[in-house]
Amino acid sequence: MAQEASVDGRFGVVSSPTIEEAAGLLEKLLDGSSMVVVAGVCSSEYEGRGASVSTEGDKLLIVKPGGAVILHGPRGFRPLNWQPSTSHTEVATAEGLLTLKFYRRTPREVLKIACSSVWYVAWVRFPEEGAFWMYMTEDDLRRAVALHPRELLGEDIRFFAEEKRTPSGKADLYGVDGRGNIVIVEVKRVRADESAVRQLEGYVRDYPTQAKVRGILVAPDISDAARRLLESRGLEFRRVDLKKAYSLLKPGRGRSVLDFL
Amino acid sequence: MAQEASVDGRFGVVSSPTIEEAAGLLEKLLDGSSMVVVAGVCSSEYEGRGASVSTEGDKLLIVKPGGAVILHGPRGFRPLNWQPSTSHTEVATAEGLLTLKFYRRTPREVLKIACSSVWYVAWVRFPEEGAFWMYMTEDDLRRAVALHPRELLGEDIRFFAEEKRTPSGKADLYGVDGRGNIVIVEVKRVRADESAVRQLEGYVRDYPTQAKVRGILVAPDISDAARRLLESRGLEFRRVDLKKAYSLLKPGRGRSVLDFL
DNA sequence: CTCTGAATTTCGTGC
DNA sequence: GCACGAAGTTCAGAG
8 A cells, every 4th residue: 555755845755556556646747847766666668779678677767857767777877778858658557567658759769667566656846956067078188288288298289270070070179280280189088999090090181281190199098909000000199197187277276176086 | 854654675765864864774775785766955076087066956866786876967868977886885974964975996986975955765675687688789780781681782792700800990790792802891770970981991991902892881871971981982881771681680570679660 | 807889879069 | 950079988798
């Protein structure tokens, strides 16, 4: 039998609901006003860009106001199934099962969940969103390199373009070195691999000139295979210290974020 | 004041706990035995490979038996913060806040969460994991192409290698066409973009022969820019019908999964 | 361990 | 809307 606890205006919890009670609750809750959690024993089916099936097991279903649907199993960081947004939702009961269907228009896909038991249904109404900031992104690193080439690359390069379109894609940085050579820089904030070299190779090849074009891969590290590929293509690698790069961007700021590294 | 509901062997819910009650509960629950959900008003801080901060807002914290930690805000599919696995967890109360710290060894990173209110704490003990299958992956498509080149590519190609290492990376398929040309195939299950062309270009260039090597990009679609790049490099594109490809793999099976597409 | 590439990748930005 | 590339990407498979 269902037991309710603390169902006020802000949030609510109902534990051990019957299938019918859960369906009735969700009918109301899945209107986009609430961040809803359903825990129970469920199976799932996804059809769309791919297809997947999961058999009965303990699952955690999260439905957010924006229409994001996330189904977690007991293990792993990634959800078993999901829908980044939903255009239509159906709640029903059939043969002792709570069935939920989440449809998406583009791309066309559907996620079906069937629960034989529901441990609890919990929700928070009109949840408030805090602010969120992220630091130490590739954008930050690229900006640091563009502003401080001498400190980070060991030479003076005057950069004149960022994120410029070429037939092969968008290159990070374009500049001219002390001898007047065109320099194309590809920046990675993680260890560079072969795909990074392929990117740089394409951008260098695309540059419309007969003159020598230098290609420099800038990253905190590079894999052996990537380095071999890079050298065979006549490209260069410059190791960059992330702490140094990020500290160059905000010289006055406290470095608490970096101390941990 | 805390209200408990249905705390039996399998799962439990406590709503409106005090900060101290929540801390006491989590102290016991975060031992790897349970799939735990905490809803409350929290802020977060992450430091490690990158760094991020979120201010107070309604959050949903999920901690799984394997040590995965996932912090969701009210919107979006992706969590604000996470830890794919945790090596050490700390629960404490300080100045009216519930503080949780999740540490990871490699890479070295830490996620700190501070909650001023806790709406509820809910858990499922020793959750059972169901089975999971995924269909219509790139592997499936590659196998279909390798087994049915005539139907899918419009010509007979005898494939003799898959996923072979080259200096530029690992190419999907190697074969010989009717005229004895080497053919390298790159398969994509989604629309092919420029990076797919760059992959193929590298593999073709790496093939150790003076003779002509054909490079074929096989995908359901290709972007305009990718097609231009592909053609400028003398490579080929073959459109493949995913339904057809997947049905070739399992001719006898029902096609319910594909009917939706 | 590292490396490589897929992923129902999602997400943001620019066109 | 498409397209391109980053992501604290995660994940699995191979070496």
